[in-house]
Amino acid sequence: MTKVLRSVVTGVGGYLPDEVVTNNDLAKIVDTSDEWIVERTGIHQRHRAAEGQLVSDLAVEAAKRALAAAGKTPADIDLIVVATTTPDLTFPATATIVQRKLGCPVGIAFDVQAVCSGFVYALSTADGFVARGRSKCALVIGAETMTRLMDWTDRGTCVLFGDGAGAVVLEPQEGEGTTADRGLLGFALRADGTKQDLLYVDGGVSTGKVGHLRMQGNQVFRHAVVNISEAIFAAATDAGIEIADVDWFIPHQANQRILEGVARRVGIEEGKVISTVAEHANTSAASIPLAWAKGVDEGLIKPGQVLLLEAMGGGLTWGACVLRL
Structure with missing residues (x-):
């Protein structure tokens, strides 16, 4: 049988800023309550980056932990892909700042x-390098300081988000081309730009201001459950697996109700769902690797298991990934 090259996750790590902001803390500055937030979202608290703590700083800490788990050093890294919507600067790419701060050699970074x-998009992108032999050791990082995009007078959005970072190390490994292979097995990525007004930030370079996050929550919820479910089935088909083969479902940690709705729709039992939304809130691109790292740290996620990842965000964008550790 012809050998194929797979992108294998060899290490995962997460990092959360020290400051914890509880629902009761938010109730002091906006018209809300712990009961209101928990009932609608499942969120109890979130972490917030300190003043002067940049998204690249969060990314570096998560990357160090992922590298340690993989038994690698910054000198081994030849590719860095950072998923973020809250970069340090308009340019250069946060990935290049992470490269500098880690002390990685000259390589690819974006x-x-x-x-x-x-x-999920970044994993798929890095897979295009690693599984084609163009990277021997890649860092894929999700890192966000979403609290800096909040309108603290809008109780419908400011209670939902937190800061943090998660990272994985990807390395190439030969497989047999079957579902028994370790590595990234299947993807389904989607975008629908006509739904921009459902979730966006009303600022940017063209406006001359950072802006604040704006969301039509009910509409996002409706699209999330339907669209994510379709992508999950498509990714499973691409990977050649059945949903019943999944050991752990690691969804984007946006809202506990969405997590449960998607799991029910695709037929994944509650005991297979990794949920950190109560402690982390929505950390955007960081939420999947943060939840993944927590599952590993708690001894739940182990080598050889099949993982299903999914997310949906502004754009609208959404997607899913299936892999075997």
């Missing part, structure tokens, strides 16, 4: 911007 879907 950002991917697909908002909450960014990590």
Whole structure:
């Protein structure tokens, strides 16, 4: 049988800023309550980056932990892909700043911007390098400081988001071309720019201001459950697996109700869902790798298991990935 090259995840790591902001803390500055937030979202708290702490700083800490888990050093890295919608600067890419701060050698480094879907998009992008033999050791990072995009008078959005970063190390490994192979097995990526007004930031270079996040929550919820479910089935088909083969479902941590709705729709039992939304809130592109790292740290996620990842974010963008550790 012809050998194929797979992109294998050899290490994962997550990092959360020290400051914890509870629902009761937010109730002091906006018309909300712990009960209101928990009932609608499942969120109890979130982390917030310190003043002067940049998204690249969060990314570097997560990357260090992923490298340690993989038994690698910054000198081994030849590709860095950072998924973020809150970069340090308009340019250069946050990935190049991470490269400098880690002390990696000259290589490939760039950002991917697909908002909450960014990590799944970045994994697929890095797979195009690693599985073609163009990268021997890649860092894929999701990192965000979403609290800096909040309108703190809008209780419908400011309670939803938090800051953090997660990272994985990808390395090439030969496989048999079957579903028993380790590595990234299947993807489904989607975007629909006609739905921009459902979730966006009302600022940018053209406006001369950073802007704030704006969202039509009910509409986003409706599209999320339907669209994500379709992408999950498509990714599973691409990977050649059945949903029943999935050991752990690691969804984007946007809202506990969305997590549960998607799991029910695709037939994944509650005990297979990794959920961190209660402690982390929505950390956008960082949410999947943060939840993944927590699952590993708690001894739940182990080598050989099949993982299903999914996310949806502004754009609208959405997608899913299936892999075997």
